[in-house]
Amino acid sequence: MRFLCVLGIFFLMAFSASSLAQNIVFPYDPAAVIDVKRDLGAKGDGVHDDTDALQKGIDLSCGIGTNQTKILYIPNGKYRITRTLVVKSGIGPWIYGQSKDKTIIKLEDGLNIEAVLRTHPRDRDPGSADWFMRTIRNLTIDVGNNPSTDGIRFFSNNSGEVKDVIIKGSGKVGINMGFMELNGPNMVQDVLIEGFEKGIVIEGPAIWGNTLSRIRIRNCKKIGLEIRASAVGVENLLVENTPLPVLNDIPQDWFWWGGVLAIVGGKFRGGNPEGPAILNRSVLYARDIEANGFKMAIESNSPMGNAPGLKIAEYTSHEVKRLYDEAPSRAMRLPIKLEPDIPWERNPSNWVCANDFGAVPGDNKDDTEAIQKAIDYAATHKKTVVYLRGIGGPDPNWYTLDGTVKIYGSVRLFIGMGFGRIIGGGKFIIDEDSAAVVKFENIQAFGGHPPIVENRSKDRVLWLENCDLKVVGTGKGDIFLTNCPSHIQLLGKGQSLWARQLNPEGDSDTGLVENLGGNLWILGMKFEGKGIRVRTAEGGKTEIFGVFNYGPGIPPDDNRPMFDIDNAKMCIMALREISFDGTYPVKVRERRGKETREYRLKPGEHGWIGWALYSGW
Numbered sequence: 001m002r003f004l005c006v007l008g009i010f011f012l013m014a015f016s017a018s019s020l021a022q023n024i025v026f027p028y029d030p031a032a033v034i035d036v037k038r039d040l041g042a043k044g045d046g047v048h049d050d051t052d053a054l055q056k057g058i059d060l061s062c063g064i065g066t067n068q069t070k071i072l073y074i075p076n077g078k079y080r081i082t083r084t085l086v087v088k089s090g091i092g093p094w095i096y097g098q099s100k101d102k103t104i105i106k107l108e109d110g111l112n113i114e115a116v117l118r119t120h121p122r123d124r125d126p127g128s129a130d131w132f133m134r135t136i137r138n139l140t141i142d143v144g145n146n147p148s149t150d151g152i153r154f155f156s157n158n159s160g161e162v163k164d165v166i167i168k169g170s171g172k173v174g175i176n177m178g179f180m181e182l183n184g185p186n187m188v189q190d191v192l193i194e195g196f197e198k199g200i201v202i203e204g205p206a207i208w209g210n211t212l213s214r215i216r217i218r219n220c221k222k223i224g225l226e227i228r229a230s231a232v233g234v235e236n237l238l239v240e241n242t243p244l245p246v247l248n249d250i251p252q253d254w255f256w257w258g259g260v261l262a263i264v265g266g267k268f269r270g271g272n273p274e275g276p277a278i279l280n281r282s283v284l285y286a287r288d289i290e291a292n293g294f295k296m297a298i299e300s301n302s303p304m305g306n307a308p309g310l311k312i313a314e315y316t317s318h319e320v321k322r323l324y325d326e327a328p329s330r331a332m333r334l335p336i337k338l339e340p341d342i343p344w345e346r347n348p349s350n351w352v353c354a355n356d357f358g359a360v361p362g363d364n365k366d367d368t369e370a371i372q373k374a375i376d377y378a379a380t381h382k383k384t385v386v387y388l389r390g391i392g393g394p395d396p397n398w399y400t401l402d403g404t405v406k407i408y409g410s411v412r413l414f415i416g417m418g419f420g421r422i423i424g425g426g427k428f429i430i431d432e433d434s435a436a437v438v439k440f441e442n443i444q445a446f447g448g449h450p451p452i453v454e455n456r457s458k459d460r461v462l463w464l465e466n467c468d469l470k471v472v473g474t475g476k477g478d479i480f481l482t483n484c485p486s487h488i489q490l491l492g493k494g495q496s497l498w499a500r501q502l503n504p505e506g507d508s509d510t511g512l513v514e515n516l517g518g519n520l521w522i523l524g525m526k527f528e529g530k531g532i533r534v535r536t537a538e539g540g541k542t543e544i545f546g547v548f549n550y551g552p553g554i555p556p557d558d559n560r561p562m563f564d565i566d567n568a569k570m571c572i573m574a575l576r577e578i579s580f581d582g583t584y585p586v587k588v589r590e591r592r593g594k595e596t597r598e599y600r601l602k603p604g605e606h607g608w609i610g611w612a613l614y615s616g617w
Contacts, residue, residue, distance in 0.1 A: 022099065022100070022138055022164065022344050023098060023099050023344065023346060024073075024096050024097070024098055024099070024137075024138055024344050024346075025098070025344075025346050025348060026071060026073050026096075026348070026351075026417075027348035027349075027351040027353075028348065029353060029389070029417070031068070031070075031355075031389050032070055032071060032353070032387065032389045032390065032417035032418070033070060033071045033073050033417060034057050034060050034061060034070050034071065034072050034073065035073050035075065036050075036053055036054060036057045036072065036073065036074050036075070036079075037075050037077070039057075040053040040056055040057055041053055042054065042057075042074075042077075042079060043077070043079075044074075044075065044076070044077020044078060044079050045077065045078065046077075046078035046079075046080055046106065047080065048080065049080055049081070049082055050079040050080055050081060051080075051081040051082050051083055051085070054074075054079060054081060054085055054105070055085055055086070057072040057074075057093075058072060058085060058086075058087060058088075058093045058095070059088065059089075060072070061092050061093035061094055061095065061418065062087065062088070062089030062091060062092035062093045063089065063091070063092065063390070063392035063393070063418070063419075064088065064089055066392065067392040067393035068389070068390060068391065068392040068393075068418070069091070069092050069093075069094070069390035069391065069392045069418030069419040070094070070389075070390050070417060070418045071094050071096055071390075071417045071418055072093055072094060072095045072096070073096055073098070074095065074096070074097045074098065074103050074105075074139060075098045075103065076097075076098045076099055076102040076103050077102075077103065077104070078104045078106050079103075079104065079105045079106065080106055080108060081105060081106070081107055081108070081116070082107075082108050082111065083111075083113060084113050084114060084115050084116065084117070084118055085105075085116065085117045085118070086117075086118050086120075086121060087117075087118065087119040087120065087121070087134060088121045090130055090131055090132065091132050091133055091419060092133055092134070092135075092418065092419065093134070093135065094133070094135045094390075094417075094418050094419075094442065095135060095136050095137065095139070096135075096137050096138055096139075097137065097138040097139025097140075098138070099138065099139075100138050100139060100140065100164050100165065100166055101140065101166070102140075103138065103139040103140065104139070104140040104142055105117070105139065105140070105141050105142065106142040106144060107142065107143055107144050107146055107149065107169075108144065109144045109145040109146065110145065110146065111146055111149070112146050112147065112148040112149055113146070113148075113149055114148075114149065114150065114153065115149060115150040115151065115152065115153040115176070116141050116142075116143055116149065116150070116151055116152065117136070117141065117151075117152045117153070118152075118153040118155075119131070119134040119136075119152070119153065119154055119155050119156060119160070120153070120155035120180065122180070123153070123179060123180065124180055125180070126155065126180050126181065126182045126183075128182070129157045129182040129208065130157060131155055131156060131157050132156065132157055132158055132159060132160070132446070133156070133159055133160065133419065133442075133444070133466065134154070134155070134156040134160040134161070134186070135160070135161050135163075135442070135466060136152070136154075136161070136162045136163070136165060137161070137162075137163045137164055137165070138163075138164045138165070139165060139166075140165070140166040140167070140168065141165065141166070141167045141168070141169075142168055142169050143167070143168070143169025143170065143171035143195075143196075144169050144170070144171075145169070145170045146169065146170065146171055147170055147171065147172065147197075148171075148172055149169075149171045149172060150171060150172050150173045150174070150175075150176040150179075151167035151168075151169065151171060151173070151174045151175060151176075151193070151196070152165075152167065152174075152175050152176070153176045153179050154175055154176070154177050154183075154186065154188070155177070155179075155180060155183050156183070156184075156186040157182070157183070157184065157185070157186070157208070158185065158485045158503050158505075159185075159186070159187075159444075159466055159468070159483050159484065159485055159501075159503065160186035160187065160483070161186065161187050161188075161189065161465075161466060161482075161483045161501075162175065162187075162188045162189070162191060163187075163188075163189045163190055163191070164189075164190045164191075165190075165191050165192075166191070166192045166193075166194070167191065167192070167193045167194070167196075168192075168193070168194040168195055169194075169195050169196070170195055170196075171195065171196050171197075172196060172197050172198070173196055173197065173198045173199075173200070173201050174193035174194075174195075174196045174198070174199045174200060174217070174220075175188060175191070175193065175199070175200045175201075176200075176201050177200070177201065177202045177203075177207070177210060178201045178202050178203025178204070178207065178226075178228070179201075181204060181205055181206040181207065182206050182207075182208065183207050183208065183210075184207050184208040184209045184210050184230065184526065184548075185208050185209035185210060185211065185501060185503050185524065185525075185526040185548070186210060186211070186483075186501065187210070187211045187212075187213065187482070187483045187500065187501035187524065188200070188210070188211070188212050188213070188215060189211075189212075189213040189214060189215075189482070189483075189500065190213070190214050191214075191215050191216070192216045192217075192218075193215070193216070193217045193218070193220075194218055194219055195219055195220070196220050196221070197220065197221045197222045197223075198220055198221075198222055198223045198224070198226055199215075199217035199220050199223070199224045199225060199239070199242070200212070200215070200217065200224070200225045200226070201226045202225075202226070202227045202228070202230045202232060202259075203226065203227070203228040203229060203230075203251070204228055204229025204230055204251065204257060205229045205251065205257050206229070207229050207230035208230070208526055208548055208550065209230060209231045209232070209503075209524060209525070209526035209546070209547075209548035210230055210231075210232045210233075210524065211232070211233050211234075211483075211500055211501035211523055211524025211546065212225070212232065212233070212234045212235070212237065212524075213234075213235050213236065213500050213501075213523060214235065214236045215234070215236070215237050215238070216238045216239075216240075217237075217238070217239045217240070217242065217245075218239070218240040218241055218242065219240070219241045219242065220239075220241075220242040220243075221242075221243075222242075222243060222244065223242065223243070223244045223245075223246075223247050224237075224239035224242045224244070224245040224246060224268075225237065225239070225245065225246045225247070226247045226249070227246075227247065227248045227249065227259035227261055228249045228250065228251045228257065228258070228259050229251055229257040229258070229259065230259060230260070230548070231259075231260040231261075231526070231546050231547055231548035231574060231575070231576040232259065232260070232261050232262070232524070232546050232574075233262050233522075233523040233524035233525070233545040233546025233547075233574070234261065234262065234263040234264070234266070234523075234545075234546070235263075235264050235265050235336070235500075235523050235545070236264075236265040236266075237263060237265065237266045237267070238266075238267045238268075238269075239266075239267075239268050239269075239271075239277075240268075240269045240270055241269070241270040241271070242270075242271055243271050243272040243275065244271065244272065244275060244276075244277075244279060245266075245268040245271060245277050245278065245291075246261075246263070246266070246268075246277065246278040246279070247279050248261045248278070248279070248280045248281065248282050248283075248284055249279075249281050249282060250281050250282045255282070255610065256578065256606075256608050256610070258281065258282030258283060258610065259282045259283070260282065260283040260546070260548075260574045260575065260576040260610050261280075261282070261283070261284050261285070261286075261546070261574055262284075262285040262286075262545035262546040262573040262574035263278075263284075263285070263286050263287070263289070264286075264287045264288060264336070264523070264545055264573075265287070265288050266278070266286065266288070266289045266290070267289075267290050267291075268289075268290070268291045268292070268293075268294065268297075269291075269292045269293060270292070270293045271293050271294050272294065272295075273293060273294065273295060274295055275294060275295055275299070276291075276294055276295060276296050276297065276298060276299035276306075277289070277291035277294045277296070277297050277298070277310075278297060278298045278299070278300075279299050279300075280298060280299065280300040280301075280302060280317055281300070281301055281302075282302070282317070282610070283302070283317055283318060283574060283576070283610040283611070283612050284298070284300060284302070284315070284316070284317040284574070284612060285315070285316055285317070285331075285545070285573040285574045285612045285613050286298060286307070286312060286314070286315040287312075287313070287314045287315070287331070287333075288312075288313065288314075289307075289311070289312040289315070290310065290311050290312075291310045291311075292310065294310065296308060296309065296310065297309060297310050297311065297312045298312060298315055300317050302317035302318055303317070303318050303319060304316060304317050304318060304319070304612075314330055314331070316329075316612040316613045317612045318610075318611065318612040319612075320612070320613045320614070320615050321588075321599065321611050321613065321614045321615070322614065322615045322616065323588065323590045323597040323598075323599055323616070324590070324592060324597065324616075327615040327616060327617060328615055328617065329613075329615060330613075330615070331543060331571040331573060331613060331615065332541060332543055332569060332571050332617055333543075334519055334521050334541055334543045335496075335519075335521075336498070336521060337478070337480075337496070337498050339463055339480045339482060339498075339500075340437045340461050340463060340480065342412060342413070342437055342439055342463070345384045345385045345412075345413065349383075350382075350383045350384045350385060351383070351384075351385045351386075351387060352374050352377060352378040352383050352385065352386045352387070353374070353386075353387055353388075353389065354367075354370055354371050354373075354374035354386055354387065354388050355370075355388065355389050356374070357370045357371075357373040357374040357377065358370035358373065359371055359374070359388060359399055360399075361388075361389075361391040361397055361398060361399050361421070362391065362393070362396050362397045362398070363396075364396050364400060365400060366400050366401070366402045366403060366424070367399045367400050367401060367422075368400075368401055368402060368403030368404070368405060368426055369403070371386075371388075371399075371401070371405050372403075372405050372406070374386050375405065375406070375407055375408070375409075375411055375414075378409070378410065378411050379408055379409025379410055379411055380409070382409075382410045383410060383411070384410050384411060384412050384413060384435075385411070385412070385413045385414075385415065386411055386413070386414050386415075387414070387415045387416070387417050387420075388415075388416050388417065388420045388422075388443075389417055389418070390416060390417050390418020390419045390420060391418070391419050391420070391421045392418075392419065397421060398421040398422060398423045398445075398448060399420075399421065399422045399423075400422070400423065400424045401422050401423070401424040401425075401426030401427075401428075401451045402424045402425055402426050403426050403427075404426060404427045404428075404429060405426065405427070405428050405429070406428075406429045406431070406433070407428060407429065407430060407434055407435075407438055408431070408433040408434050408435075409433065409434075409435070410435060411434075411435060411438070412435040412436075412437060412438055412439060413438075413439050413441065414428075414438075414439070414440050414441070414443065415439075415440075415441040415442055415443075416441065416442035416443050416444070417442070418442070419442070419444065419446075420442045420443045420444065421443075421444055421445065421446055421448075422443055422444075422445060422450075422451055422469075423445045423448030423449050423450065423451070424448075424449060424451055425449060425451070426451045426452075427451060427452040427453070427454060428440070428451065428452070428453040428454070428469070429454055429456065430453070430454065430455045430456065430457055430460050430462050430477070431456050431457045431460070431475075432457055432458060432459075432460065434457060434460045435460070436460060436461065437460070437461040437462075437463060438460065438461070438462055438463070439462075439463040439464070439465065440453060440462075440463070440464045440465070440467050440469065441464075441465045441466055441467070442465075442466050442467070443464075443466075443467045443468075443469060444466070444467060444468045444485075445468050445469065446468065450468055450469050450470045450486075450487075451469055451470070452469065452470045452471075452472050453467075453469045453470070453471055453472070454471075454472040454473070454474060455471075455472075455473050455474070455475055455477045455479050455492075455495075456474045456475040456492075457475045457476070457477040458475055458476045458477060459476065459477050460477040461477055461478045461479075461480070462477060462478070462479045462480070463479075463480040463481075463482070464479075464480070464481050464482070464484050464486065465481075465482040465483060465484070466482070466483050466484070467481075467484050467486065468484060468485040468486050469486060470486060470487045470488075470489070471484075471486050471487070471488045471489070471497075472488075472489045472491065473488075473489070473490045473491060473492045473495045473497060473518060474491050474492050474495075475492045475495060476492055476494065476495055477495070478495075478496050478497070478498075479495070479496070479497040479498075480497070480498050480499075481497070481498070481499040481500065481502060482499075482500050482501065483500070483501045484499065484501070484502060484503070485502075485503040485504065485505065486502065486504060487504045487506075487512050487513065488502075488504070488512075488513045488514065488515075488520075489514045489516075490514065490515045490516065490517075490518035490520055490540070491514075491516050491517070491518070492517070492518055493517040493518070493538075493539075494517070494518065494519070495517075495518040495519070496518060496519040496520075496521075497515075497518060497519070497520050497521070498521045498522075499520075499521070499522045499523070499525075500522075500523045500524060501523070501524045501525075502522050502524065502525045502526075503525070503526050503527065504527050504533075505527060505528045505529050506529045507529045507530045507531045508529070508531040508532050508533075509531055509532065509560065510532060510535060511532040511533065511534055511535030511564060512527060512529075512531075512532070512533055512534070513533065513534045513535070514534075514535050514537075515534070515535070515536045515537070515540040515541075515542050515568070516536075516537050516538045516540055517537075517538040517539050517540050518540050518541075519540070519541050519542075520536070520540065520541070520542040520543070521542075521543050522542075522543070522544040522545065523545045523546065524545070524546045525544055525546065525547045525548070526547070526548040526549075526550070527548075527549055527550075528549075528550045528551070528552075529551075530551070530553070530554055530558060530560070531558075531560045532560050532561060532562070532563075532564050533549065533562050533563060534562075534563050534564070534570070535563075535564040535565075535566070536563075536564070536565050536566070536568040536569065536570045537564075537565075537566035537567065537568050538566075538567070538568065539567065539568055540568045540569070541568065541569045541570075541617075542568070542569070542570040542571070543570075543571045543572075543573070544570075544571070544572050544573065545573045545574065546573070546574050547572060547574065547575045547576065548576050548577075548578075549562060549575070549576070549577040549578075549584075550577075550578055550579060551577075551579030551581070551582055551583060551584070552579045552580060552581055552582065553579065553581045553582045554579065554582040554583055554584050554585065555582060556582065556585055557585075558584075558585065559585065559586055560586065561584070561586040561587065561588055561589035561598065561599075562577070562584045562586070562587050562588065563587070563588045563589070563614070563616075564588075564589050565588065565589070565590040565591065565616045566590075566591045567591055567592065567593070569616065569617035570614075570616045570617065571613065571614065571615055571616065571617060572611065572613070572614040572616075573612070573613050574611070574612060574613075575609065575610070575611040575614065576608075576609070576610050577607070577608055577609045578608050579607070579608075582607075583601075583607030583608060583609075584607070585600060585601055585607075586598050586599065586600055587599040587600070587601075587609065588614060588616065590616050599614075
């Protein structure tokens with residue numbers, strides 16, 4: 001019964017934290033922030049039609065017509081709209097409401113259009129998986145009485161985030177991530193969905209992975225979370241008063257397009273007393289599940305069958321994969337930590353613009369000195385935030401970092417106001433002189449050489465959100481990644497890192513993610529390329545929930561494993577590998593002492609895989 005007590009405490013912490021409304025403000029800087037009321041004439045009174053103002057704000061945030069991306073800031077108010085708001089650009093927007101409960105975008109009743117907000121210019125035929133950095137934060141979407149309308153049709157690749165958002169109304173789907181193929185990876189976190197036929201839909205074919213973190217769904221008419229043709233990592237899902245909280249299904253009865261779901265922490269209350277809380281027809285790993293008001297917690301037609309009872313400590317739909325018989329048929333249960341609570345800086349005078357100290361995008365000159373000067377000024381004058389104005393236009397458009405920048409003193413947030421693109425061989429340092437928690441936000445190399453951010457401290461916390469900087473840990477201080485296409489080197493012995501929605505790509509002989517003696521926990525991971533994806537060695541411990549691996553084109557003589565375990569511990573929950581022109585011949589390589597074993601394809605065995613759990617500990 002211990003896990004249920006822990007689960008209850010965890011849910012209380014998670015949902016009480018996510019329900020706290022942030023009051024977000026930005027400094028007055030028209031080159032960095034668009035205020036939809038001040039700059040575009042929106043009224044926010046619930047009476048006037050604010051559709052045009054909001055649509056123009058979305059376009060401007062993406063840099064359409066200006067070649068400069070910006071934050072779109074929506075102050076408190078009720079913004080009446082009469083048609084779908086559409087993201088037309090391949091990059092952006094960055095939408096921040098003032099507060100989750102009081103910044104409301106409300107669709108007029110009786111329109112029954114496809115969605116309140118769609119983050120792709122089309123409803124079908126995406127053309128490519130090249131639509132990036134959609135960021136929607138801290139507001140409410142009210143569908144009203146429009147039964148055929150979705151709240152958000154969310155489409156984003158590599159990074160994209162719906163966070164601290166309420167979606168409510170009498171509509172069709174709260175967040176629809178299955179309206180078009182090639183979606184993901186992306187993330188939904190700290191979201192409440194109220195009403196609708198279905199809460200969240202993730203459906204392929206060809207969905208590239210999704211991450212759901214701390215989601216509350218209630219009062220849906222049919223299904224809370226519906227998954228097909230994607231690998232999905234879920235933590236802390238609460239579904240209330242919904243007939244079927246979770247459906248993990250197979251489209252067209254083809255196993256390889258079936259949903260692959262890892263759920264850690266699920267609580268389900270009030271539904272169909274004759275049915276299950278989770279109906280699984282595909283690949284499922286489930287941990288710490290509690291159901292109330294259902295016939296059973298998990299009904300599954302998989303090889304391992306149903307999970308009897310209403311309280312499940314751990315469940316796998318298929319036989320556990322392992323190379324050593326002594327490996328337990330269960331996962332390690334590494335400790336799970338929430339991201340730190342950092343209060344938003346609401347005093348605009350505490351924001352410092354690095355551009356005012358000489359940082360210039362697009363000139364191919366080193367901006368290290370300018371950024372360090374901005375941080376020095378902020379630390380000397382006890383300012384807390386240093387920001388870069390968003391870039392835009394064709395390459396070269398980036399800031400350049402060739403040297404080392406130390407973040408210290410009072411500075412706790414380094415943020416891009418839009419697309420904060422930085423490339424170069426430089427480094428950001430966090431050490432004992434830094435604030436207790438230092439956060440990077442909206443800082444992306446985006447195809448260029450990413451600078452390093454290194455936590456070498458004993459006890460300072462580093463947090464990256466919406467960033468693709470290379471992350472290096474060489475100390476003891478905790479590290480958090482949220483919605484990051486980052487490579488990782490965890491080198492500090494005993495240092496811990498928690499990642500939610502991780503998307504490293506590229507080729508590697510040593511690992512896109514290396515854990516050499518630390519503790520690494522990942523929720524939702526997609527990678528692409530050849531060579532070692534995750535390597536754990538030197539006594540490190542790694543757990544990964546919800547993995548999608550897309551090769552493509554691994555040669556049959558490439559003996560580099562997907563996962564490399566070298567005298568260490570690793571568990572992988574809910575793994576899908578798909579490639580149309582060559583999969584990994586070696587899925588896992590594991591060394592114990594001087595003995596090495598490999599999980600290789602057997603003659604005639606299908607290279608695509610769908611595993612519920614690999615146990616390497």
